[in-house]
Amino acid sequence: MGRIEGPAKVTGEAKYTADVLLPGMIWGKVLRSPLPHAKIVSIDTQEAEQMPGILAVLTAKDLPDLLTGRLVYDMPVLAIDRVRFIGEKVAVVAAEDPDMAEDALASIDVEYEEMPAVFDAHEAMKSEAPLLHPDYRSYAHAPQKFFSDIPNVHSHVTWELGDIDKGFALAKRVFEHTFNTPAVHQGYIEPHASVVAIDPDGRVNVWISNKMPVRARELLADVIEIPEERIVVHLSQIGADFGGKGSLMDAPLCYHLAKRTGRPVKMVMTYTEELMAGNPRHPTSIFLRTGVTEEGQIVARQAKVVFNSGAYAAFKPVPFVNIPGAKDAAGVYGTPHIRIDAYSVYANCVPSGHFRAPGDLQVNFAVESSMDMIAEDLGLDRLEFRKQNFLKDGDWVPGGPQLEEVRVAETLAAAVKASSWNQPKSQPNRGLGLAVSHRLIGTGEANTQLTLKEDGTIQVLTPVPEVGTGAHTILQQIVAETLFLPLDQVRVETASEIFKTDSGSGASRVTYVGGQVVQQAAGELMKLILAAGAKGLGCAENEVVFEGGRVVHSESEGSLSLAEVAKLGGDGKSALRVKKSLNLSEGPPITTFTAQVVELEVDPETGQIRLLDVVTAHDVGTIINPLGHQGQIEGGLLQGVGFGLIEELRMEDGQVSTLNLGDYKLPNIRDIPPLTTVLVEEELGPAPFHGKAIGESSITPTGAAIANAVYDAVGVRFHDLPITAEKVYWALQQHSGGEG
Amino acid sequence: MKFEQTCTIAAGPLKVWNFLIDMENVSRCLPGVESMTLVDEDTYEGIFKIRVGPIALKFKGTLRVEERDRDNWHVGMRVEAKDRRLGGGVRAYLEVDLVEKGSDETQLNVKLESHVLGKIGEFGQPVMRKKTDALLQEFARQVSQELGGDQG
Amino acid sequence: MRAFEYREPDNLEEVLSLLHDHGEDAKIIAGGTALVIMLNQRLIMPSYLISLRKLAGLNSVDSADGALQLGALVTHREMETSPVIRDQIPVLAETFRQVATLRIRNMATVGGTLAHADPSQDSPVTLMALDARVGLSSSGGSREVPLDEFFTDYYETVLQPDELLTHVQVPLPKPHTGSIYLKFLPKTEDDYATVGVAASVEIEPSSQLCRECRIVLGGVAPTPLRVKEAEALLSGQKLAPELLHKAASVVQEHTDPISDSRGAADYKREMAGVCVRRALEQAWQRALTESP
């Protein structure tokens, strides 16, 4: 079933932030730092200010001395006295058109005094490394509980199960492996955009490509020093998020320029700016130490996961200001003794942020690669070794609940069955690899307001914008299903004003938390409808039923349409309305598993990898929207392929060298592998109608499955992603002692 | 970006030394130098042009001699220059070391660490690297030619 | 982009006199796919932009006395789909079909690609392997330059500031000649070639010996790279694996690639060898099966 906003999107009517046109609107452009770490000695803007069409030029000295961030406030709106990465905003210009703004940028003179810089997270953790944020501990919302004495480490989180020392004492064999993954960009096609218009009465209107508008309003209020009630965030379509659209980005600058010039201001990042100063996936290094018994039982898993935060932690939304995916470093395997340490580290690179399944991909690549390596070393079959160690009902997962309804074995079995796993190896240089992952459903706060309109339709207000996942369609379906109404009688509309707080879209949260809140609200609205209907029909509530979209008095057969009920209204003729909020801090005990099998072929002369077949199997509940569900699987999978084979935000001394989509390559329609999807359905999901989450499932195991298949094909093991043809070629050269 | 060039010159180290500490000579041997004027004992201001196809870069900036170690035949100079039209610039440190090979044979080692900044750095780093490398080669070639014939 | 004067002459004389008057300060724009990006990024800031879009007469493909004459304004898409080209020099159509994406091929022109002189382009490589010549005109007169003397450095050619590339001459392949363009794309299908190789082999039908051949590479040097030393190795020889390996290693010695997102220099050098082998083999097969 197609999505509700489909027609608007295929006709070009759907409005994204960059599409907002306002009378008198002007344009902002920023000047960015060319140096990775330097003191700002002076900024001369005089010449720029004199140029034609230039309406304002601002630097930090024109702004309040405030920092911002999605959780910890550590990032200035414009660099204050010091720049910490190449691409950091130093000055901003407002002009009648973008070209004029660009004209002015070149004539702003900034004098820098270079400082020693550090780019690698491990280097940054050494005692001699330059400190990026000496005052980190004093920043607002910096989580004291996770402070560390290691240089530049702004958050150190530990997850433990059992007793790690005891675990290794039980182990017959101990394995150590290290893996690395690069920075990758979310690759949404819509660059960040913001528009701010200030009303004569001082009300601040904001349009912003942000998936958490209510939170955005809260953050903006703090950094521009305007009370939240005076700020209206107008929701627009979002040209995809994938985790990257949760920050204020240029909105504070738009406000300051609007305030200075008295005109509405729009800022749209170029894609070059996105690649140089967006918020890509964290470059990550994962160290695993695994203790295994003689029988091949994993008894201990120690993990040290180091995330390169870049110059600021401002793009991390979670309370511990670290990357949640690290907690999966034991994978889908029941391990009695676990210790996981996650370090997020400042370095003079582009600040890192969230990208679909943050941390999960990096860690899963490490865990699932190591499973194959250990199995081979122990002379065990890699499939059997996994099965033997799988999580079971009642097992605990680090940072998670005690699991119920564990279906990992079934999921992997389904993937294997649909693949050529059990067939004899077809040809040389071909190989099969598999990987398994799980993801706990996200928690958080969701809000809604349901109203019975006078035309008999149900209006569902949500503060969650449509980021492309089909969230609005899902909410519409759940409400319609709950009220036994046809879909077209339920209208989903967005509004942020009427809600104080909300977690917005993300963490595969919407169907679970957002779905429950609308379902509960719909149930309560039905009670009000029946009550009002009964009143209108002059009978008792228990004498009416809701049938065929009408409130019916069983005896007299008298009935009222929803429109009629709406006109009657509730007590005091007030509209029939339910406003509801749901905040789930505890996740359900049910997780979701993904198993993938990849078959590929390696060209030994060039190292080029061709994917011949990909099978992705998913442990799912009731599927509420099959089309949207499958779309999430397919889109996530191709992002996983990109992560495994192609994508890397290349940096040299903090300078990103892949600065446009001609150099930072995204998979295109000719790069897609043959794909088989297997859904292992059972109606026991925690979401409404026993649904589960899917958004961040298919992307996770792909990188590891590819790495394992490459090993199976040509016998070389890769510890770093992406596995490019070039890396494979040189590895093969060494492997075969040079005679390629 | 780091670069290294080595060549042998048919002249004794002292002769090469005296040649190299005179910026007149250096600028003459460095292709693209349009002007080089002495500001104070160790500082020069200059204009330096380089072309990459249709893209013409014109750097204006300073060259400062920061090391002049006669005993170890070592010179180190810092270059900071901007192209304001394009919005960008270069920061480089150039080190020249002489190794005595004989009474009139000297090995010239040139080391360059340079950072291309801003617009210019964003565009075609790889080509810039290649261009800079060629530039350094030419410099070494010119020097050895001026001092008693090219010996590669 | 920086502001500029836009001129759109409808006749060649006017284009040339504008070039004569403004030279360095002027840039020619045809399809614009490469130039507009550089303008937009402010890497170039000409005072005058001379558009060829209203210019007639430079957008046809003509077949005359043993050669194809390509107007400088013929688009890539036209090169790809032109029946004349598909029939008479199929490898040319095949090459242009592999350039970038449909949208770019609808805009980009033959003359534009050559004048832009990006060494990782596809079509200059094949055109050079086909012994193409380019016609250059200025208000002072005209000249013809063989393509393997046209490119001088990254994005640089022998074109003078007052000169315009008006057409390309491509001689029809001799009988018993097989040609191929091989584009090595290890990352994504829409990428620039990591290495591109055009090979053209003319064989002596009875003996099946190579009479003459052309080997040209893209993406491995400051300009499209023709390796005559490797060509010489093959002439008079029979197709044999050792021979191809020898040719490949000679080619590798001549490459001078840059390291970029499409591969490090040493990898490109290695791949140049592999691709040359594969290209020569396929060209040779085509020559054998090709009926005059």
Add this chain to the structure above:
Amino acid sequence: MTHTIRLNVNGKEHTVEVPSRRLLIDCLRYDLGLTGTKEGCSVGVCGACTVLMDGKPISSCLALALFADGKEIVTVEGLAREGRLDRVQQAFIDYGGLQCGICTPGMVVTAKALLDENPDPTVDEIKEWMMGNLCRCTGYYKIIESIQGATALEPGGE
């Protein structure tokens, strides 16, 4: 340095005064208010800005507005006629060929041109034609299904 250009956009004649440096995409979006055409990469790679010029897909981010002088331009806003969606538009909805929708205007415009030239394309023909349009949401599988689905529908619009 402004010029007056006449262009036909979606069947409607426009006369616009533009600076010589104005790009076609900005002319469409800001001079004419047709914001359906999106800007993504600004270097002709992503295809979000695809429009038809005299029936051919081009990157409006690589074309000067002046290039459109005397030309016929079709943007995503011009596909539906009298409120009736073009079959390609309908198919993208029915077969899930869109998610966030930012690439969709370029996708449907490009796909429309494909079916105009080749009413019954094979999967390989679809892939070759559509390669220049990037989508980060769908993984392309449903885009291929959408275009195949469209061939089964009545040619809409006209």
